[in-house]
Amino acid sequence: MIPTIVIVGRPNVGKSTLFNRLTRSRDAIVADMPGLTRDRHYGRGRIGYKSYIVVDTGGLEPVTPEGVMQVMAQQTLLAIDEADAIVFMVDGRQGLTTQDRGIADQLRKTGRKVWLVVNKAEGMQPATVSAEFHELALGDPLAISAAHGEGVGDLAELITTGFPDRPEVEEDDDTAPEKRPRIAIVGRPNVGKSTLVNSLLGEERVVVFDQPGTTRDSIYIDFERAGQNYTLIDTAGVRRRGNVTDAIEKFSVIKTLQAIEDANVVVLVLDARDQVVDQDAHIAGYIVEAGRALVVALNKWDGLRPEQRESAKHSLERTLTFIDYAPIHYISALAGTGIKGLLEAVERAYRAAMVKLPTPRLTRALEAAIARQAPPRGGAFRPKMRYAHQGGSNPPRIIIHGTGLTRVPASYRRYLEHFFRDAFELMGTPLKIEFRQGQNPYDKRRDRR
Ligand SMILES: Nc1nc2c(ncn2[C@@H]2O[C@H](COP(=O)(O)OP(=O)(O)OP(=O)(O)O)[C@@H](O)[C@H]2O)c(=O)[nH]1
Numbered sequence: 001m002i003p004t005i006v007i008v009g010r011p012n013v014g015k016s017t018l019f020n021r022l023t024r025s026r027d028a029i030v031a032d033m034p035g036l037t038r039d040r041h042y043g044r045g046r047i048g049y050k051s052y053i054v055v056d057t058g059g060l061e062p063v064t065p066e067g068v069m070q071v072m073a074q075q076t077l078l079a080i081d082e083a084d085a086i087v088f089m090v091d092g093r094q095g096l097t098t099q100d101r102g103i104a105d106q107l108r109k110t111g112r113k114v115w116l117v118v119n120k121a122e123g124m125q126p127a128t129v130s131a132e133f134h135e136l137a138l139g140d141p142l143a144i145s146a147a148h149g150e151g152v153g154d155l156a157e158l159i160t161t162g163f164p165d166r167p168e169v170e171e172d173d174d175t176a177p178e179k180r181p182r183i184a185i186v187g188r189p190n191v192g193k194s195t196l197v198n199s200l201l202g203e204e205r206v207v208v209f210d211q212p213g214t215t216r217d218s219i220y221i222d223f224e225r226a227g228q229n230y231t232l233i234d235t236a237g238v239r240r241r242g243n244v245t246d247a248i249e250k251f252s253v254i255k256t257l258q259a260i261e262d263a264n265v266v267v268l269v270l271d272a273r274d275q276v277v278d279q280d281a282h283i284a285g286y287i288v289e290a291g292r293a294l295v296v297a298l299n300k301w302d303g304l305r306p307e308q309r310e311s312a313k314h315s316l317e318r319t320l321t322f323i324d325y326a327p328i329h330y331i332s333a334l335a336g337t338g339i340k341g342l343l344e345a346v347e348r349a350y351r352a353a354m355v356k357l358p359t360p361r362l363t364r365a366l367e368a369a370i371a372r373q374a375p376p377r378g379g380a381f382r383p384k385m386r387y388a389h390q391g392g393s394n395p396p397r398i399i400i401h402g403t404g405l406t407r408v409p410a411s412y413r414r415y416l417e418h419f420f421r422d423a424f425e426l427m428g429t430p431l432k433i434e435f436r437q438g439q440n441p442y443d444k445r446r447d448r449r
């Protein structure tokens with residue numbers, strides 16, 4: 001499970017500034033997805049081989065009339081509870097305040113390890129600026145400047161020391177014993193996730209729903225349907241066996257994000273009787289950012305009048321414009337309609353996400369794409385693309401080698417993505433297109449001939 005770093009602290013100490021530093025990404029998928037909706041409270045980050053989720057708790061809570069957060073409220077406490085690392089940020093220029101003491105008291109009560117970070121310390125002696133914060137009794141304060149990036153790298157190294165190494169993409173591992181798709185069922189509370197899980201598992205489910213566990217555990221369920229094996233990652237938080245539809249769903253954003261990270265294919269469940277809202281779009285944005293294959297299930301489709309169906313479709317298209325790769329399925333989890341089609345789409349998306357494309361085939365497709373439409377000149381240069389190879393799966397990463405590639409515009413990258421998608425029938429998965437400059441052995445061999 002991907003670890004989570006939660007940043008807490010009173011307003012204006014610089015939490016969002018640190019969040020931006022820790023989540024800065026030059027991800028090709030994200031850069032090229034116009035209109036992508038991202039929730040700036042939750043982000044993904046990476047340092048070396050360590051990947052993590054970062055939560056910025058500033059703004060998680062409704063602001064009180066006085067505009068101050070007296071105590072940490074529900075969402076923040078939940079995030080702390082589910083965090084693997086807690087960063088408590090104070091302001092080195094303002095010094096220690098009553099509110100800092102209040103937050104420190106609450107943090108100490110959790111009994112958890114807390115990284116006490118003194119921000120805005122640029123141009124100051126670390127020892128001097130940190131001195132007064134020792135009294136918070138949360139260990140040695142670490143002086144940083146989030147705005148200037150000073151000490152941020154060291155802080156990130158320190159925090160992530162115990163985190164597991166996680167490959168960014170699944171490298172080609174034909175030896176992997178398990179070839180069963182891992183499917184995460186995600187969505188807001190009450191959209192019908194639990195009912196869908198139930199419907200997928202059918203009658204003979206052998207599931208321990210009532211296994212105790214902390215809130216951050218998702219439930220992994222192996223099941224077989226029509227001769228095919230799957231693992232379901234259930235984020236619905238159903239606690240009791242039996243009447244699943246009546247159970248109360250506990251919604252945890254962190255758990256949802258972790259399940260997305262751990263899946264090959266995500267089924268995003270939406271409620272056709274409700275507007276598609278920002279929270280849906282934020283989850284969808286995260287799925288795209290994580291590069292996961294996606295199938296959208298518009299649930300509760302049964303018994304809707306034609307105009308309601310039209311309106312639901314429009315609401316969906318308006319909000320999720322940025323997802324052009326995901327098939328949409330209209331289902332009724334309760335009536336069990338559309339489930340077969342949904343699973344087939346999951347299967348297709350899984351195959352697409354895990355596809356293996358040999359270099360000659362990729363290079364031929366690249367040549368065909370260029371023949372149909374060459375990349376535009378950038379200044380005096382025309383980018384020259386020589387060959388393509390696959391760098392990984394889940395999502396498929398296509399690496400294009402050549403010269404002048406820094407000048408390839410985002411629109412051309414999208415053109416290539418669509419071309420490859422059509423050529424190899426890659427439905428349901430994002431594609432990562434990366435450019436790599438310079439010499440390669442392939443060229444040398446050619447020159448010698
Ligand atoms: N001098 C200095 N200013 C900083 C630093 N980090 C952040 N700031 C400034 O402090 C102000 C608040 O920063 P934010 O990152 O928005 O603070 P926040 O904790 O997210 O605030 P809330 O979300 O309202 O709780 C901004 O004007 C930042 O530019 C720093 O390292 N040094």
Ligand SMILES: [Mg+2]
Nearest residue numbers: 015016058059
């Ligand atoms: Mg903020």
